[in-house]
Amino acid sequence: MRASRLLSILTTLQARGQASARALAEDCGVSLRTIYRDVEALSGAGIPIYSERGNQGGYRLLDGYRTRLNGMSAQEAESLFLGGLSGQAAELGLDGVCASARDKLLAALPAEVRTGAGRLRFYLDAPGWFEASERPDCLPRLARAVWDERPVRVVYRSWSAEKERVLEPLGIVLKGAAWYLVARTGGSVRTYRVSRIRELELLDGQVEHAAGFDLQAWWLESARRFEQEQHPEQAMLRLSPWGFKMMEAFLPPYAVAHATIAEPGPDGWRSVTLPVGPLCHAPFDLLRFGAELEVIGPGSLRAEMARIAAQLAKTYTLPA
Structure with a gap:
């Protein structure tokens, strides 16, 4: 604007x-x-x-x-x-x-x-398929705080608890279907999901302009770090021809973009090394491939996949 x-x-x-x-x-x-x-x-x-x-x-x-x-x-x-x-x-x-x-x-x-x-030739439909846009009630008032460079007091629900904070808004970002506030607090710049703001109050005063702050550059670097932090492990896999075709559909874009892919073997299966989430999350992404994927390493991930597969087999075993 x-x-x-x-x-x-x-x-x-x-x-x-x-x-x-x-x-x-x-x-x-x-x-x-x-x-x-x-x-x-x-x-x-x-x-x-x-x-x-x-x-x-x-x-x-x-x-x-x-x-x-x-x-x-x-x-x-x-x-x-x-x-x-x-x-x-x-x-x-x-x-x-x-x-x-x-x-x-x-x-x-x-x-x-x-x-x-003025003829509309291009239209941006931000949410992905089967996603609904978040439309927080406080968003217009938060936008006004950004325009007017005014601090805000919020009650914010994090993963663990609700906390009250005073924030200095620096910008608003739409990522997919979700709105995010980029704000300064306690001398550092952080990101807050707007839909988790339970209460919002515009305060008197003026936000001091952050010299040299570039919202786009900060967001891109922050997003890169976040994706890297969410994929701390490396997994060695074997994928069937069908499994290889479904990589982009079943795995996060970050994992696919950083994958090392070997040429297919005589049976058509490929060796793939890529970043995955922590042990508590990675199996659920990989189990989407069913029998079209085999985890080769690390051993802890392979063992967890085997444990979950055994539990599933027990659950779905038909009575004699």
């Missing part, structure tokens, strides 16, 4: 000639600090914007400067609408803002480009 906000600042200054930081903050529904950073970003991008001091001061564009969108190709204009994120924007409480930004952008485009620009 920052792109639409920057465009709104430009069009406002172009229409009014001058506007104070406070007026821009009220129009955009953000904090003064956010407006200061946005103006700095516009200036850094080469927009001739400058400030005038005093009671009647504010931000102005260099006389004669006009924002121009008529140099945009039809394909470039269409790409601005390819997100198909209207549903996710509504969950964040931003559906009205997105619609307003879309209308403003369409109005500014040349007539020959405008016709096809």
